[in-house]
Amino acid sequence: MxxxxxxxxxxxxxxxxxxxxxxxxxxxxxxxxxxxxxxxxxxxxxxxxxxxxxxxxxxxxxxxxxxxxxxxxxxxxxxxxVGFGPIQALVEDDTVNDIIVNGPNAVFVEREGRLSAVPVRFVDDTHVVRVIQRILAPIGRRVDESTPMVDARLSDGSRVNAIIPPIALDGPCLSIRKFRKTPLSAEDLLRMGSVSQGELDYLKERVEKRTNLIVIGGTGSGKTTFLNLLSQWIPNGERVITIEDAAELRLHHEHTVRLETRPPNLEGQRAVTARDLVRNALRMRPDRIIVGEVRGDEVLDMLQAMNTGHDGSMTTLHANSPRDAIHRLELLAGFAGYTGSEQTFRGQVAAAIQLLVHVARLPSGPRRLMSVVEVRGLRDGQLAMHDVFRYDLERERHVDCREAP
Ligand SMILES: Nc1ncnc2c1ncn2[C@@H]1O[C@H](COP(=O)(O)OP(=O)(O)O)[C@@H](O)[C@H]1O
Ligand SMILES: [Mg+2]
Incomplete structure (x- = not known):
């Protein structure tokens, strides 16, 4: 052999x-x-x-x-x-970004955006669960019948999700999204064709000129990666406050204050929410506020911050297109108890946000900057949006819309 x-x-x-x-x-x-x-x-x-x-x-x-x-x-x-059993070698393999286990006999990995099956198997369901417990033990978590689902973050920043029978019908499932030790750089994204040089130049200038922007995209589309990249271009003298559920951003600024939310304890108390943190951040004399992801009632405070002299603030939002992003913002504002009219809210959005940066993972795997859209106020009650760049799926290239006649 x-x-x-x-x-x-x-x-x-x-x-x-x-x-x-x-x-x-x-x-x-x-x-x-x-x-x-x-x-x-x-x-x-x-x-x-x-x-x-x-x-x-x-x-x-x-x-x-x-x-x-x-x-x-x-x-x-x-x-x-002493390791994570059959998947230990995958955990150690730096070319692997994601590890996915769907029951004992189906293991997949993602490399450079491509998912593929790997010749790795577990003995049986119990074996998978044993490895899951081994992964969760150092952070004081476990899966069992009373908590059959766990979503957790390991000390190295990796994210782990596990769900076991009887909830998972075909055996215990585990997914690990590894945390990149060195985040993807502008050069990396350029090399992989995710962005064009023209887009990078444009975005760098907009960040330096303190444009308020939102990076939008689906789950795993590269929003956080992009936000991190944009944040690197914030001039060094500025005071930046970052607010995240899990500290993923890597800023190297002298004046960075990093804040992290805290989930409620077992009695359901003592949570510190993103909204609490945005409100507090406003009292900390920041030049800019960066929120890792808006997904709850912090949306109103974030928009307000953007409207009140914290230009150059940035965040990400789960949305599949620029129009969808506006709908999502309205939806979140509604949940947050916003009582004003739709019209007023759109006015606020138009005043707060100047740029939408849309990223996506294509069905074939690679991630692309799909469009850069400028918001230019309200027209007939709708946000006026103009493409600055867009990705031409058919011809597989980034198009600078400012050059078009
Ligand atoms: N342009 C890209 N090309 C290849 N991989 C990328 C790209 N952008 C992000 N990734 C990888 O994709 C995964 C998800 O990225 P992330 O930024 O966390 O997505 P999101 O915040 O949208 O969920 C990470 O492993 C990241 O390293
Ligand atoms: Mg993210």
Whole structure:
């Protein structure tokens, strides 16, 4: 057995899964018997211990396993013992952005925006749940029958969502969205064709000139990535306050104050909402306020901030087009208890927001800046919107609308 295909076929076989489970039980038994404190061992020591145990096990059990296979087995056993089991290698692989587990036999990854199945499997549902618990344990969370759904953020910034039976009908599901250690830069986005140089130049100038803007797009379309990119262009002397549910933005400004919301505790109290934070931020003499995402009643305070001298404020909003974004804002304002007329509200939006930056993930995977739209006040009760740039899907290129006749 030597080719990667043969290795992965070997690892997917039922026989191998059983062998791995038996070996895992054997290792646990050894550790308990000898009362070893492997959690405190340096990784290299644990690795040596596992390799040695696997070699012995193979000999003792007279397994028909060659040296290469024993090595694969030892690595998998190690991941089972101290890592995230079958998906540990994917967690360590920096080219993987997302890991998706739909039950024990269907594992997918996203690389460069493309989703593909990977030859990785779990023994059974219990095995998947065990790995989920292992992932959640360090942050004091767990899934069980009373909490069958968990949405959490790991200490490294990755996001984890898990949902287990009986709610998930076809076995436990897990998704991990890894947090990029170094956020995508303007050069990265340019190289991948997500933006054009003309768009970057234009946006940089608008940020420097303190335009109020909203980055809009669907889930995972790249809104936060884009907001982060835009924020880097804020001139250094300005005082910036960021408000997020989970600190994702990476600003390198001297005068940055980072605020994070807090969910309510178990008794449902002591929450600190984005609205609380926006209100408080206004008293902190900011030049600009950046809200990671508007999704609740902070929408009114954010618009007000944009209307009252905090020019250059920015946020993101879940919406699928510029028109949809306006509807979403109206909807959120309604939920937030806005009682004025639609007309008045649109007037506020028109006064507060100068630019909409629409990003999307195309069905084939890549992410694109779809349009940059300027809001130029109200006309006949509607917001007047003008395309500055748009992406031509058919010809697959970014179009500068200012050049068009
Ligand atoms: N232009 C891009 N090309 C490739 N990957 C991207 C691009 N923009 C964002 N990503 C990646 O897509 C994932 C989701 O991006 P994120 O900005 O968090 O989306 P959103 O805030 O819209 O949910 C992240 O892993 C991010 O690194
Ligand atoms: Mg986001």
């Amino acid at each position: 030597s080719t990667p295909e043969q290795v992965s076929r070997f690892r997917l076989s039922d026989q191998y899964q059983q062998l791995k489970s038996a070996l895992h039980r054997h290792l646990i038994a050894q550790i308990e018997e000898r009362d070893l404190d492997i959690d405190r061992w340096p990784p290299a020591k644990t690795e040596r211990f596992v390799l040695e145990q696997v070699r012995r096990y193979v000999v003792e059990q007279k397994l028909a396993v060659n040296a290469r296979e024993a090595e694969v087995l030892a690595r998998d056993a190690l991941h089972e013992l």
